[in-house]
Amino acid sequence: MQPVYVTASAQCLPGAPVGNDEMADFIGRLSPEAERLGRLTLRQNRIRHRHYAIRPDGSSDWTVARLAGAAVRNLLDTAAIDADQIGFLATATTQNDLLVPGLASLTHAEAGLPPMEVASLQSVCASSMMALKTAALQVAADEHPAAIAVGAEFSSRYFRPDKYLGTDVMRADGTLPADAEFLRWTLSDGAAGLLIEKAPAPRGLSLRIDWISLRSFADRFAPCMTGGAVHDGNGAISPWSMNGDIGAAAKAGAFQLRQDVAALYRMLPVWLGEFMRLVDLGRIDPRAVDWFLCHFSAHSLREEMTQLATRAGCMIPAERWFTNIYDKGNVGAAAIFLMIDDLLRSGQLIHGQKILLAVPESGQCIISYAGLTVVEAGQ
Amino acid sequence: MSTALEAAHRGLARVWIDFESALVQVPVIARLTSGRLRIEDYRSLLFNLRQQVIEGSRWISLAASSFGPEHEDLRSMFVRHAVAEHRDYRLLEADYVAAGGVLEHIRAGRKNIGTEALSAFMYQIASKRDPIGLLGAMFVIESLGERIAGPWAKTITAQLGLESDAVSFLTYHGANDAGHIDLFDQALSLAVGDNEAAAEDIVHHARVVARLYRLQLEELDHV
Known part of the structure; x- marks a missing residue:
């Protein structure tokens, strides 16, 4: 690009x-x-x-x-x-x-x-x-x-x-x-x-955008965060529009947001596997990342994931993670831009530093990564 | 730069994650994970696995004899592994009978199309000198035990109302393969060291075996 x-x-x-x-x-x-x-x-x-x-x-x-x-x-x-x-x-x-x-x-x-x-x-x-x-x-x-x-x-x-x-x-x-x-x-x-x-x-x-990668794994995951779906209680869902009249769909809870948290945790290895693929491709060098902006908290990674990432040379130390989720909340599709804005205003960025973005989506399993480089005018 | 050992761990993790997350595309596994497994499915699974598992300790033994003096540690590990698992197929036979199958039938069974490919590949690699790549094959097989066998044993007994004596093979591997994985990690360090070619070789073999194992599950009863 x-x-x-x-x-x-x-x-x-x-x-x-x-x-x-x-x-x-x-x-x-x-x-x-x-x-x-x-x-x-x-x-x-x-x-x-x-x-x-x-x-x-x-x-x-x-x-x-x-x-x-x-x-x-x-x-x-x-x-x-x-x-x-x-x-x-x-x-x-x-x-x-x-x-x-x-x-x-x-x-x-x-x-x-x-x-x-x-x-x-x-x-x-x-x-x-x-x-x-x-x-x-x-x-x-x-x-x-x-x-x-x-x-x-x-x-x-x-x-x-x-x-x-x-x-x-x-x-x-x-x-x-x-x-x-x-x-x-x-x-x-x-x-x-x-x-x-x-x-x-x-x-x-400014931040130079070096690359952006986004991959869906819907070939192997069913919808796990849904809105507009009627759940039959046995794991199957159907669209709100195909459940009788609109009142019946509403009564069945079709217009509520749902998140299967267990399924979310089953996606973690897949998100990490994609990180590893980008390391093997040479796009990500975990040791060269100065700022890791991840729309997923470091503390939520379970011990097993941390171990796997560490052995594979893919763990970015906690001190290089930047987040504002604790003070600004989880703002979904605005979250990564909110993090970039706060990082740009933090006074901590130095010309030449490497930033890695990670945005997983549990919806039906998507993971996106991007590499940016800090550029300071006049440098 | 990452080390050769990190690259091996990374490559194996990628093979496993891709294999495990895509297993749900195999019809019998889709039924198992969504609570729609039939007893016939389980018997078929046991029947087909038995024809592969009975070969397991034989190719491991063959591989042990193919390791030269520079790989004595790996040879002794393979020998121990063969001893530990060489009667595993009997657990599958006992489970098959406990699940309503006939002993003579499972013993007279043929390998399915995928099992033929998997076994032939294993024997072929095992007969080569210093078959370090087989560590990749062992990684996939041991990970199946460590990560999948236990949960499958639980969900199968729950779905089909079976007693524990009908899932002894899965239960045994679910309980014991974690220890095997620790041994595997030691073997991987020994085999890879700082040798990038060895790391690539091991990951390549893991990739092939993962695909052939899936083929075995896709081709249940197709002989």
Whole structure:
């Protein structure tokens, strides 16, 4: 790939940080037992603060498109480029505001940009890397002088009690199955974006994109994080639209997000195997990585995975991992851009340093890696 | 730069991860992992595995005799391994009978198409001088025991309502192959050292055996 550069970054996190003690005020209370499961999840993911676009009363001034649009406006405020130079906008999200049209159209309108090319990338966390790669290739191919990739999530609205009460998924004791409860205490809201250009920014730090790799393993994994599916209880799922009338689908819990956590852990070796493949290809040199930005916490890797990675010369020491998940939450498709933005603003980057991005997606098993190099203007 | 031993570990891990994660594409394994296994499936699995396992200690013994004086450590490891496993096929026969099969039938069985390919490959490599590549083959076979046999034994007894005496082969390997893997790691260090060609050779053989083992599962009862 022709080298292209991340020349600016920005984020939009709605409202003030919400601590663990207050989060039930925002996503709402199902039952004391459900909150006990929530505390268990929080102990595992170690998130301390997150942001919500929803108010405790369930109202909001935000949509996912407004969050993305605000991140794009913030990006333009920091960029050394006019808006009409930007010919391409790629958006990433897990769940759009509307089923139709795509988030890129809605975001284009919210961002106030002139007519341009757009692409809506919808998946889960890895949709961010799909958007980044698409934007990078557009610039590398000389289609546009500059492109924006933006990721946004507004998942808290799906976690409110009114999305569960009265559905078959809700149990008599006021709890949800673990695969539904887990996500309520894991995901939160926000947006972040990157500006991609053909040359580094004239001032400050840029990141050269050396390569981006993304691979799906849906040939061997069934859907493991789902929304819009009716689960038959025996592991099979069917689309919401094929379960009788719309009320029946809703009652069956079709519009709830679910995450099979056990299946997620079965994907870990596959994500690590892909890392090893890139080491063998010479794309990743684990010893040369200065900053490892992984959308998966080091502490969540089990002992067995760490051992396997270490023996194979693939373990990046914990002190070179950079994360902001504990203070900003897990913002899905916005997470990796949010991490890049915080790292660029951290004052810790030095010209020539190597950054490795890792974005696994449990949806139906995707893993994306990318290699970046820090470039400082005037060096 | 990574070392030759790290490259060997990495290559073997990649072979295993690809093999294990894609096993669900094999029809009988898809039924096993989704709770739809039939007793006929399990009997067929035992019947087909027995025709391969009965050859196991024979090719391991042949390989032992092919190691020259520079590889005495590997030779003694192969000899011990052959002794430990040379009657394993009897566990499969006993399981087959406990699962409702007839002893004479499993004993008179033929290798399926995949088993023929797997066995022929093993014997061919074992008869070469200093067959270090066979460590790759052993890695795949031992990993099956260490990582898959135990969970399969549990899910098969649960799904089919069998007693533990019908899953003795899987249970035995699930309980014992972890120790074998430690021994394997030592053997790998001995065999690879800083020799990149040896590392590549071992990974290559693991890749072939993983594919042939899967072929054996795909070709159940196809003789």
